[in-house]
Amino acid sequence: AQSVTQPDIHITVSEGASLELRCNYSYGATPYLFWYVQSPGQGLQLLLKYFSGDTLVQGIKGFEAEFKRSQSSFNLRKPSVHWSDAAEYFCAVGPSGGSYIPTFGRGTSLIVHP
């Protein structure tokens, strides 16, 4: 069965600092990988996804993520965090093809200090 681990429940950074949110997955084949962001009172919005090809994926809002098969990781990064990035971030893994339904991690809450 597939699973996703986001080891950090909360991450606190200062505005302008760099950010890395960790995500590890367990899946028996080549996975589809996603990062979603949920702002307070909002639904989830897709930041980026990895299906195949280049392991460094660019997303919206200046985010990127790198797929590392050897480490079963798909960490999310941003070089300079803005106060508006404060939100809940979810990593998700899904099977490639078929009736795709993703499995979500528990989420990481990002707190941004001015």
Added chain:
Amino acid sequence: SAVISQKPSRDICQRGTSLTIQCQVDSQVTMMFWYRQQPGQSLTLIATANQGSEATYESGFVIDKFPISRPNLTFSTLTVSNMSPEDSSIYLCSVRVSGEKLFFGSGTQLSVL
């Protein structure tokens, strides 16, 4: 893309009552999903709702507790029946558009007293 309108955005309910959550999509979609997001937990899929057929429930969720309607390709409802405080969660509807991309409603925050 898809724009999803979910209502109500939040509600406070008494134990033993039921609440129906509505999800309206601005385009026709085959599959709609209902998720539960408990505090500090990941999103858990409740069921998949296809138009014209019975919803498919995940392990741990049953139709009597979470009946779902899917009368057409743009609308679905989820009812949380005979509520208890353990049902306090955020409930999210989601649709799949253009392959593996999911769009989510803004969620319904439910508190059961």
